[in-house]
Amino acid sequence: MRPSLRLLNLEVPGSRALYVCSICRQEARPRPIVARQFLRHASSNADSLSERVRRKLWGTDNPPGLKDPYGESLLEKRFGKPKPQEPEEPQVEETNELAEPSDGLEPGVSYEPATTWHGLERVGHLGRWKDAPPSEADTYGSFAPKHKLYKKGPLSLAAHQAAVEISLMQALNRPLTHVCKVVEHDKPIFKLIWKTKVLPTSPNWGESLKFHNENAKKVLFYVFEQIGGTQPEAAEQEQAVEDIEVEEFENFEIVEDPSPPAPNPRFFGYTEPRFKSATSLPLTDPAIKFAFLKRFSQLSGHYFPDNIVSQITNVKHAMQYIQGQLHPKPTKLAEQLENDKQLQTLSNVKVFSKRQTTLHRDDEKGRRKLIESELRARGLLE
Amino acid sequence: MPGSDAFRALKWLSRSSGGLLSGAETTTQRCLAKPLSRSMATEAQSPIDNLTREVPKPVWNPEPVKATTYSFPSMEPLRFVEYPRNHLLMPLRKDILHRAVVYEGDMTRQGTASTKWRDDVHGSGRKLYAQKGTGRARVGDKKSPIRRGGGVAFGPHPRDFSTGLPQKIYDQAWRIALSYRYKRGQLIIVDNEITLPEDATPHLITEIFKANRWGRPFGRSTLITDQPNESLFETVRQVGEHAKILDRRDVDVKDLLETGRLIIEKQALDRILSQHSKDLKNKPAKALY
């Protein structure tokens, strides 16, 4: 028996001893409140609120008179089951705005409200920009590549490539920064660049190149002569050059597969430069410095802030800066001391990353096991 | 010509290493002498030389500051631009920055806090009850500050909090703040205007900030444009956790010091610098005809 009903029983005239106040009695009584009842049955959309009130008043399922004598009441508006089409209207509009415009209701098709969210385009309110997909204008073409170079090998490869390219442009007496117009060379050209040596003999970079052979020199000069011309033409010419190369250097075993534009591995799988002499090239001429740093950041993905640029005086400095970026000084003193080689060689100095306690010492000496076993024996440790 | 190039490079090196002595003579001497010996020392070794040749006058001829400019969304380096050393290489003066920041803060205070003194409170000045004979403490009117509902005795009244700062010091503060940014590599100069495509959404801003490491994990960034651009500002404000955007007229010294870095249009930077270099004008005033 529910407690409320039990309370009701107290009202029996015989049991006067237990008095229950009228408010409590009222509270306990099952309530015939219309709105509440209606809310409980809100899921059944069979008939409206006023209809149900009318039925109750008349006491029959088919009360006489008009079906909805007073029109839609305020109560109805507040609590009533909304008409089936109303809630979907804004939804349709929203979808029209944002997603496919085709999923609006066609006039002939009858609407069936969804009971689960399976198959729905989306659920819930989408008012924030984060909920909307990016538009077409949101594509970002960055100068630096998305994936930066982190390892030393590829970094020095990039430095070597940039140095050779800038030297070639210098030798050809063409604008140095035009090399940045070609983000990636074709494999044969890259291989030629790889085989070219840069000797830091003179501050004029144009004179510092030492080619693999005469043919390589001719080809590279021809290719770099084209760079920076009108773009489509240059592309064509490069294609032509490529053909020439294919004829000339058959021993390069070029894998020509024009059909899949599969992303080449960075530097076509090369991991180390053949010559490391490029690192000592001086960066004293501002024009060369600018061109080199620009090309280097295009290849490596690391920018050089202005305060660093003024400090850089040769190629090696630029590389050191990036590596310093990658391996910054640890912020914790303990880590810094741990990395100190001089400290580690000393026999009487030990560096720990954490504070050493007696527990650590016990552990080291092997006392801990004994202590634990003793404690266990005495039942002080489980 | 390799010889002349080498000469040029050496000259450049000697200048860049902060050499006080410049001019052709000293550089040649430096080149010929042992690389590490100072020119004055060599002079001292040869007294005859010292007599015949005139002593070069030391000239302080510092190099201008070089800064890289970028094109905005792609961040492609475009060129080196030069600025005078007293614009972007001012020594850090925390006291001047402090005075400027406090001055701006004082100026920004609204100073509209207001309370009612007993005269301003609505009500009559009638004596509440007789002076004597009631057995209670003597009272005046209802509006006395010791009574509930009365006036406030020493409450705030509207006033101007602004303080003064000499213009020349304030100008210096601007250049010191920009120099501080420059010296830490946190001044990114944009050669063109900071704009976005027509129908760009905040997604693009987040993308740009992610690719360039300007966002919240890297200390946020302030974008400074020369002219206000409402659509751009609105877009950037949506990603306020990463970025802050201001136009030149809205920028204060404090804004320059706040976030991780400044991304500033070159035109805005030039205008800020030219507007805040009154203390550098050392030419006497002349009559204009």
Place this chain on the structure above:
Amino acid sequence: MPPRLQLLPFQWQRPSTLSTILTSFLHPQSRNAHILASLSDTPGAYNKRIRRGRGPASGKGKTSGRGHKGQKQHGKVPAGFNGGQTPDIVVHGERGGVNVHATDLAPINLDRIQSWIDQGRIDATRPITVRELTQSRCIHQPKEGVKLLGRGVEKDDHEIPISSVLKQPIHLVVSRASSAAIAAVEAAGGSVTTRFYTKSAIARIMRREMHPFVSMQWNKESASAGLLGTETGEQGALTEAMVMREMGFKYRLPDPTKRRDIEYYRDPAHRGYLSHLLKPLEGPSLFFRSPVERKSAAGVKKEKILPENRLW
């Protein structure tokens, strides 16, 4: 496992956190102590607040700098209160005061002008007016006008000028000029013209909304040929109408309306720009006739023709 409800399609979901974690690992946050937190003025720029009544070591401990006993220790004494005796201001009345009618003029001396010319900050071949003097910072602030004074004039024992610092003729237009200055400028072959200015007129002259000296009452004879010659060349006649038409000024330079001002600028001794209005023998005063005029007028009247047989 029951089918999971996917809240958002994959392409709309936030990027996976793995990559962000990776990048932040590779590039640790470089956040230093912020500079705004470490700003402070130099310690010497502040004075420590004096803490009164905080012990003998503070120096302001016992009596807190207020001495012993009395009203002055405990509260405040009205200003001018003489201890109950009749205050000074009642006994002796107020003294001193400010002449509200005085014109506040910026003084400028000849040696300063010469120094400015030597520095090339003022062109001596062109008229030197309040505008040139202010722009070149020869005077700090043009208050209600400029008064030319004669420092830089060397005098002998009898106060007679021998020489001056001026090395070239200059043509000046000022509000007032001392006689020594006028003499020195004219001895150097230049000219001084005094003319009427008001404070607002000077402000407009500085904004180039007004001509620095040509007004309605200015005409060819107002100043020497030297001044006008330098300004207009051979044409000579500078009139207010022409100036307004050709130079595009917005406002007219005012002329004096007060009797005292008019009289000052009518005086040839002051080299006033209205001195050409004087008739022969007329004095600058608008009220009194000049002694010469009076004498001559009286002489005419008193002349009697005596009959031949009269001696007087």
